[in-house]
Amino acid sequence: MKEAPRVVNRVRRVEQAGPRDFAFTEEMVDFNLPTPALSEYRRQAWAAYRASPLPTTSDEAWRRTDLKGLQAEIFRLPGKDAYLDLPSASERFLQPLADSVHGGEIILMAGGAQARLDPTLASLGVVFTDLATALREHPRLVEKILGKAVKPAAGKFAALAGALANTGVFLYVPRGVAVDAPMHSLLWGPGAGLAYISHILVYLEEGASATYVHESASPNEPGTQTLHTGNVEIYVGPGAHLKFVEIQSWGESVWNFTHERVIVDRDAGVDWIFGAVGSHLTKNFSEIDLIGQGAVGKMSGFYFTDHDQHLDHDTQQNHLAPHTTSDLLFKGALIQESRSVWQGMIYVAPGAEKTDGYQANRNLVLSRKARADSIPGLEILADDVRCTHGATVGKIDETQVFYMMARGIPRQVAERVIVEGFFDPIMQRIPFDGVRQRFQEAIEEKMKVFEEGIQD
Amino acid sequence: MAELVIKNLHVSIDNKEILKGLDLTIAQGEVHAIMGPNGTGKSTLAYTLMGHPSYAVTEGEVLFKGRNILELEPDERARLGIFLAFQYPVAIPGVTVANFLRTAINARRRAENHEDKGIPIPEFRKMVKAKMEMLKMDPAFAGRYLNDGFSGGEKKRAEILQMAVLKPEIAILDETDSGLDIDALRIVAEGVNTLRGGDLGVLLITHYQRILNYITPDFVHVMLDGRIVESGGADLALHLEEHGYDWVREKYEVVNS
Numbered sequence: 001m002k003e004a005p006r007v008v009n010r011v012r013r014v015e016q017a018g019p020r021d022f023a024f025t026e027e028m029v030d031f032n033l034p035t036p037a038l039s040e041y042r043r044q045a046w047a048a049y050r051a052s053p054l055p056t057t058s059d060e061a062w063r064r065t066d067l068k069g070l071q072a073e074i075f076r077l078p079g080k081d082a083y084l085d086l087p088s089a090s091e092r093f094l095q096p097l098a099d100s101v102h103g104g105e106i107i108l109m110a111g112g113a114q115a116r117l118d119p120t121l122a123s124l125g126v127v128f129t130d131l132a133t134a135l136r137e138h139p140r141l142v143e144k145i146l147g148k149a150v151k152p153a154a155g156k157f158a159a160l161a162g163a164l165a166n167t168g169v170f171l172y173v174p175r176g177v178a179v180d181a182p183m184h185s186l187l188w189g190p191g192a193g194l195a196y197i198s199h200i201l202v203y204l205e206e207g208a209s210a211t212y213v214h215e216s217a218s219p220n221e222p223g224t225q226t227l228h229t230g231n232v233e234i235y236v237g238p239g240a241h242l243k244f245v246e247i248q249s250w251g252e253s254v255w256n257f258t259h260e261r262v263i264v265d266r267d268a269g270v271d272w273i274f275g276a277v278g279s280h281l282t283k284n285f286s287e288i289d290l291i292g293q294g295a296v297g298k299m300s301g302f303y304f305t306d307h308d309q310h311l312d313h314d315t316q317q318n319h320l321a322p323h324t325t326s327d328l329l330f331k332g333a334l335i336q337e338s339r340s341v342w343q344g345m346i347y348v349a350p351g352a353e354k355t356d357g358y359q360a361n362r363n364l365v366l367s368r369k370a371r372a373d374s375i376p377g378l379e380i381l382a383d384d385v386r387c388t389h390g391a392t393v394g395k396i397d398e399t400q401v402f403y404m405m406a407r408g409i410p411r412q413v414a415e416r417v418i419v420e421g422f423f424d425p426i427m428q429r430i431p432f433d434g435v436r437q438r439f440q441e442a443i444e445e446k447m448k449v450f451e452e453g454i455q456d
Numbered sequence: 457m458a459e460l461v462i463k464n465l466h467v468s469i470d471n472k473e474i475l476k477g478l479d480l481t482i483a484q485g486e487v488h489a490i491m492g493p494n495g496t497g498k499s500t501l502a503y504t505l506m507g508h509p510s511y512a513v514t515e516g517e518v519l520f521k522g523r524n525i526l527e528l529e530p531d532e533r534a535r536l537g538i539f540l541a542f543q544y545p546v547a548i549p550g551v552t553v554a555n556f557l558r559t560a561i562n563a564r565r566r567a568e569n570h571e572d573k574g575i576p577i578p579e580f581r582k583m584v585k586a587k588m589e590m591l592k593m594d595p596a597f598a599g600r601y602l603n604d605g606f607s608g609g610e611k612k613r614a615e616i617l618q619m620a621v622l623k624p625e626i627a628i629l630d631e632t633d634s635g636l637d638i639d640a641l642r643i644v645a646e647g648v649n650t651l652r653g654g655d656l657g658v659l660l661i662t663h664y665q666r667i668l669n670y671i672t673p674d675f676v677h678v679m680l681d682g683r684i685v686e687s688g689g690a691d692l693a694l695h696l697e698e699h700g701y702d703w704v705r706e707k708y709e710v711v712n713s
Contacts, residue, residue: 398509403546406506407560407618408534408567417559421550421601 022072034139041147045162048152064341065312075195075227083109089188097434103181104128108167131168145203149233149261158259161231165199173208182211192224200232204240217249224253232260236268243271250278258284266292276303277442287316290324300429301330304446305338312341319348319355328359331426334370335450345377357387458625459483466515474500476682487658492679498661502630506540539624541615543631547603554598587620591647609640616647628659633667645670665697
């Protein structure tokens with residue numbers, strides 16, 4: 001075997017001059033919203049944004065996610081109709097993922113949006129439209145949720161989205177209305193140097209039910225940076241039920257930051273599914289607040305990282321009322337030099353007796369240079385509760401590979417089957433064939449990257 | 457000709473020689489039992505034949521279908537017709553028995569024809585159902601994750617099911633009887649008996665004579681210190697049952713001194 005020559009590069013580190021920050025200015029903020037409450041929210045968000053610097057690794061929540069490489073100052077907001085000069089979304093992202101027919105569809109693009117809602121649903125009072133239209137046509141409904149679940153004070157990016165959201169979705173389901181056909185939205189975000197700032201708002205009145213699938217995607221644009229920061233605010237009213245699927249398929253040049261919270265009221269339930277396979281770097285804060293007795297929150301996460309991707313999911317299950325149930329399972333696989341972080345917390349407030357909380361994170365690290373951090377946490381301030389958690393980081397077990405090879409299965413196929421088996425418990429939690437299919441495809445694509453890498 | 461010929465096999469693990477020149481020929485249709493005390497290299501033989509990477513062959517060859525299989529990867533050996541029923545079957549969480557079997561069948565088909573689309577599902581279901589009935593297995597078994605939370609008896613039965621489905625020409629059963637109660641042992645033995653004869657050659661590795669009450673071997677070999685030191689018919693096993701291994705040890709040590 002010939003030894004490869006060793007090349008040593010020394011690069012002098014150039015210190016950046018002055019504070020790094022985004023170049024967004026007050027003139028870009030639209031304070032002129034239809035109601036005083038909405039305008040006030042904007043003002044607060046902008047003030048909070050101005051007051052907070054970019055997080056660094058000395059901030060506890062950002063200890064494992066470094067923004068040093070982010071070229072914050074380059075990002076600009078897309079102008080009106082900017083999408084006309086950008087690549088359009090591939091058909092693949094527009095296919096139904098849950099059931100075959102959508103009740104409504106929205107495509108969010110740079111400087112524009114297209115929305116469609118089944119007229120029958122509209123006649124029942126259901127609203128499903130882009131953020132700008134919602135603010136204009138349904139300000140009183142938007143007021144019910146905007147800024148209620150994610151406070152601008154939650155962090156720099158939450159405040160930024162609050163102040164400058166230039167795209168987004170509003171879904172409203174009136175009392176007692178059951179929407180069977182799923183709602184589907186796609187945020188399509190191509191373009192080097194563009195900033196997509198989104199706000200997703202969902203409000204389900206008492207006894208309502210809905211299924212909502214939201215995907216974020218963009219093409220791979222190597223050597224560039226695109227920014228997405230977004231807030232997701234959801235309220236599920238008493239006895240209401242929401243199935244919410246979020247798929248993160250950003251291209252590998254996207255730096256992605258989100259703050260998300262679902263508030264679940266008495267006897268209501270949310271089934272929240274995450275699939276994350278894209279972006280260069282993601283920092284995602286996802287929380288459920290169980291605020292009424294009998295509230296149930298389920299969170300299921302699937303991620304698979306490759307190349308130099310860095311995905312950081314920070315989850316929190318807040319039990320704020322007695323007799324509430326939460327159940328979280330996040331599973332991820334990593335290849336090449338990628339990295340994942342999962343940090344989870346179950347919080348049980350004083351008085352939230354008879355709480356049942358569960359969280360587990362499992363990681364399968366396939367490459368020597370990949371790394372997964374898994375940090376579970378419990379903070380229990382009530383008596384008579386049941387909370388369990390588990391976290392594991394493992395490798396492919398060679399005894400499994402040998403066992404399968406002894407049945408005639410080649411190593412590559414064996415590894416693939418083991419990885420698929422690893423993800424099976426997550427697939428079992430996903431009630432939609434189309435979503436499972438997408439995750440399956442993601443596994444296949446990433447395993448192909450992995451196998452090709454090994455042969456190099 | 458599909459006979460398995462082991463010639464002067466020397467095997468080390470961590471530089472310690474375990475097999476020290478083993479010779480054995482198993483023809484199709486024959487059942488050979490290898491018996492011997494613990495630590496004489498019986499499982500090393502099984503793993504080496506299957507190609508476990510921890511076992512280093514330092515000398516000798518193993519011929520099957522005109523090839524020295526020691527040069528082949530474990531999966532190639534398996535596709536050539538060699539099967540190992542593991543002493544400790546490995547759990548594959550998240551992969552059902554049915555999915556696993558289908559993967560193994562399709563791996564064979566694809567090795568022969570790269571374009572193969574895989575076994576049609578109805579054909580596969582029918583075949584597995586028939587094999588499971590033969591082994592008196594609950595159909596629900598096919599939907600469970602392979603060996604995950606299985607009892608000892610279930611694991612061994614799953615091994616025999618795989619053998620029935622994959623139809624090997626040489627089957628190595630590594631202490632398939634260990635850890636089984638008498639009922640489970642009978643079911644497993646019946647399974648092996650149904651599959652034996654015709655094309656199948658069997659190498660039955662066991663510590664106890666007990667399983668040989670149910671599977672009558674054509675040949676019995678006694679292994680001691682990495683070699684086969686005695687060979688005979690089924691009656692040799694009975695003799696061992698009655699007299700233990702001490703007489704073999706004494707005889708062998710006498711020969712050696």
